[in-house]
Amino acid sequence: MALDSFRRFAESEIRPALEAYEDSFVPREEMRSLIRQLQPFGVINGPMAEEDGGFGLDMITYGLLFEELARASADLAVVALLQMECSKLLAGHRRV
Numbered sequence: 001m002a003l004d005s006f007r008r009f010a011e012s013e014i015r016p017a018l019e020a021y022e023d024s025f026v027p028r029e030e031m032r033s034l035i036r037q038l039q040p041f042g043v044i045n046g047p048m049a050e051e052d053g054g055f056g057l058d059m060i061t062y063g064l065l066f067e068e069l070a071r072a073s074a075d076l077a078v079v080a081l082l083q084m085e086c087s088k089l090l091a092g093h094r095r096v
Contacts, residue, residue, distance in 0.1 A: 003064055006041045010072035013037065018073045026075070034076055035083060043069060043080050045087045052091040 014034060018026060026034075038044055046062045048054025057065075070077040 002041070003061070003068065006043075006065055007068045009037075009041070010068050014069070014072040014076060018076065031076075031079060035079065038069070038076075038080055041065060044083050046084075048087060048091060053087070054091075 014037075017030070017034060021027075021030075035044065042055035042057050042062070043065050045052075045054040046057035046065065047059055048056070050056045066077055066081070069080060
């Protein structure tokens, strides 16, 4: 299942990458790299319609993805949520 795959990715890639920055800011390029790595899982634009560049995920699946992301890194989850909101605005949506 995609959720299991994302859980393994979050634990093996995201958590270790961000542990070094626990008490400091994550460099911009490192954060950009992590955001790019989240895109194939639908974390950034998952619930948006496919015609708007999203995955068309239902909100329950999307919420479960975010739960796994927040478990690995609450900081990155906030950044990803902001990216999603910006994506919705750019696509002309007020609400998904």
